[in-house]
Amino acid sequence: MKQKQEKISIIYRYDDVHAYSRNEPEQVILDCFRNNNIRCVMAVIPFVCAANWRDPNFQEKIPLPKEKIDFIKPYLKAGVCEIALHGLSHQNLRRKNRISHFFPGNRNKNRFSEFYGQNHDQQLKRLIQGKEYLESLFETEITSFVPPWNSYDKTTIRCLDELGFEVLSGENDRSCTSGGNINILSANARINDLQNLIENQTEKPSCLIIQAHAFDFKKIDLKQGQIHYQEFEELIKKIAQHPKLMFTTLKTFASHNKQEKRQ
Numbered sequence: 347m348k349q350k351q352e353k354i355s356i357i358y359r360y361d362d363v364h365a366y367s368r369n370e371p372e373q374v375i376l377d378c379f380r381n382n383n384i385r386c387v388m389a390v391i392p393f394v395c396a397a398n399w400r401d402p403n404f405q406e407k408i409p410l411p412k413e414k415i416d417f418i419k420p421y422l423k424a425g426v427c428e429i430a431l432h433g434l435s436h437q438n439l440r441r442k443n444r445i446s447h448f449f450p451g452n453r454n455k456n457r458f459s460e461f462y463g464q465n466h467d468q469q470l471k472r473l474i475q476g477k478e479y480l481e482s483l484f485e486t487e488i489t490s491f492v493p494p495w496n497s498y499d500k501t502t503i504r505c506l507d508e509l510g511f512e513v514l515s516g517e518n519d520r521s522c523t524s525g526g527n528i529n530i531l532s533a534n535a536r537i538n539d540l541q542n543l544i545e546n547q548t549e550k551p552s553c554l555i556i557q558a559h560a561f562d563f564k565k566i567d568l569k570q571g572q573i574h575y576q577e578f579e580e581l582i583k584k585i586a587q588h589p590k591l592m593f594t595t596l597k598t599f600a601s602h603n604k605q606e607k608r609q
């Protein structure tokens with residue numbers, strides 16, 4: 347137990363797996379984690395909106411198709427990933443947002459959001475529908491929630507607690523402290539921070555939560571992309587073999603937290 351505490355925990359949280367997300371980067375990631383015998387988190391949108399995610403007007407919703415489920419399920423069964431709920435449709439429902447940046451800086455109030463400012467019943471309904479759908483498709487209990495745009499409010503935490511969730515991984519917002527049984531594990535890094543972690547041994551956070559997307563990869567987005575598939579595979583392998591770094595999932599990290607608090 348002591349040895350484990352000395353390690354830096356790393357959670358690789360890959361967002362935006364949905365009906366029309368590309369399988370290629372997902373397969374690269376999942377194969378890489380499987381080959382290194384480590385685990386990651388896939389944040390899945392159950393009923394993704396069909397058009398512009400930022401447009402709050404009515405949109406069609408597309409359920410996760412069987413092909414996507416069949417593709418991910420074997421990795422889940424083999425323990426390669428945890429499935430987290432990533433909103434219901436990832437549609438922005440706020441009409442008053444001003445700006446949106448993924449990371450870092452802007453507070454919840456300035457972001458696009460599917461949850462912030464929605465009333466209790468509206469939020470609860472979305473969470474129940476998403477959780478039940480993913481649980482029936484993947485035949486697993488979903489206890490981690492990743493709000494779209496990392497945006498949530500106190501009501502979100504209350505609803506999650508009522509539904510038996512254990513983790514919320516979003517923006518770090520000091521006005522929303524942990525409530526009930528909910529662990530707030532805020533995203534605090536991007537893929538290039540992993541490289542720094544290996545090279546720079548002076549600053550060591552106890553837990554690094556990487557918010558990852560398909561556009562991190564140069565193959566997917568030449569402009570925003572930070573890494574080639576092969577570089578990614580080499581980086582993950584290096585970390586997996588590093589004696590002081592340890593990949594984990596939101597669920598596992600939260601349950602260790604809980605045990606430590608009890609002791």
Ligand SMILES: [Zn+2]
Binds near residue numbers: 361362436
């Ligand atoms: Zn997202």
